[in-house]
Amino acid sequence: MNKTVSDWNGTSEANSYPFAPARTYSMGMFVQDAMTIQNWTVMLGLRFDAHQLTADKEDAIGVDGLEDNSSSELSPSASIAYQFTPNFNSYLSYKHGYRAPEYDKVYGYANHDFVPITPFVILTNYQLEAETSDSFELGAKYDDGSLRVYGTVFYNMFENFIDVVDTGFNQSTGLFEKRYENLSDVESYGAEATIEYLIARDWTVSSKVGWVDGKDANDEYIRSITPLEGNVGLDYDDSKFNGYLRLNWADAMDRTPSCADTLGIQTDCAQTAGWATVDLGIGYDFSKDFYVNANLINVFDKEYVRYQDVAGLIDSQTRFSTEPGRYFTVNAHYAF
Known part of the structure; x- marks a missing residue:
């Protein structure tokens, strides 16, 4: 991108880049074997990953000395399952995880000076290390x-x-500064459950529920946890006609990390209230080639905010984070 500046010093031209030109190289190899002994099934796996991120122009985004970012990891996995009956089984699994730093987290300088009240910038961190986990x-x-x-x-x-x-407030730029960093000794845990029952030949009732919690070494909640949430649904499906009625819900969320407010003071990040919405839809197969369905989303026009959309933000930054109100969609598919 060419940039021309005219001021009392005269006119000057410069080339600048909104993003750092870079190349990414990734390699992965994976082997796995399964063994079955009577009702037992054992699976063992091993994966090797290597990742390298190389800057083509070290000072492209005004940060001198951008460095290459490379990492590799050997990741074992194992699971054991037991078939108690033809209908019921249980399993225990272990997996070593590896996550290389993505481009946007290492070189992705992102200026958000257009954000009202709390303009901020996400800084580069070319020393970001790969994330590993034991699950x-x-x-x-x-x-x-x-x-x-x-x-x-x-x-x-x-x-x-x-x-x-949040790394603080920069007086010279007037921007809050954020950076992707490595946190040590983070733990997360949770549970998920699904139940589905065929109450008649074409009618099914189902429910899903899930919850995730987690903290870092400083006993601070991490941003990626979720409130208790789920749905309950009723579905109908025959050879031609199908339809559904779904109640979606989430509990209130007050397990939040710390954020910097407009004065740079650490405070609790935004919290969310509990909510529930209703969706419904119908569909019809006119022929094997022609299908139409219609959906009415958020039937009662509920105003709510999903915690996942505001995690790590202060209250003043959540004003535009509400989910859409009541709306409908119509889809038609014809193959010829």
């Missing part, structure tokens, strides 16, 4: 053709957890 999961599944039940609990330990951090 354990215990689950069970039941399916007899009419009733399906699935439940799991999980626990994750992270090293060099990648998260965005």
Whole structure:
């Protein structure tokens, strides 16, 4: 991008880049084997990943000395499952995870000076390290053709957890500064459950629920956790006509990390209230080639905010984060 500046010093021209030109190289190799002994099934796996991010122009975004960012990791995995009956099984699994820093978190200088009240900038961090984790999961599944039940609990330990951090207020630029950094000794845990029951030949009732919690080494909540949330639905489906009625809900969320307010003072990040919405839809197959469906979303025009959309923000930054009100969609598909 060419830039021309005219002032009392005269006219000058310069080339600048909104993003740092860079090249990414990734490689992955994976082997896995499964063994079955009577009712037991054991799976063992091993994965190798290598990642390199190289800046083509070191000073492209006004940050001198951008460095290459490279990492690699060997990640084992293992699981063991037992088939108690033809309809019911349980499993325990372990997985070592690896997450290389993405381009936008290393070189992605992003200026948000247009944001009202709290303009900010996301700074580069070319020394960001790869995130690794050790994850354990215990689950069970039941399916007899009419009733399906699935439940799991999980626990994750992270090293060099990648998260965005408020670094303070820059008096010279008038911008709050954020940067993706590595957090040490982060733990997260949670549970998920799904139940589905065929109450008649074409009618199914179902429900899903999930919850995630987690903190870092400083006993601070991390941004990626979620409130208790889920849905309850009723579905109808025959050879021609289908329809659904769905109640979506989430509990209030007050397990929030710290944020910097407009004065640069640390305070609690935005919290959200509990909410519930209703969706419904119908569809019809006129032929094997022609299908139409219609959906009415947020039937009662509920105004609400999903916590995942405002996690890590202060209250004044959430004014435009409400979900859409009542709206409908119509889709038609014809193959010829």
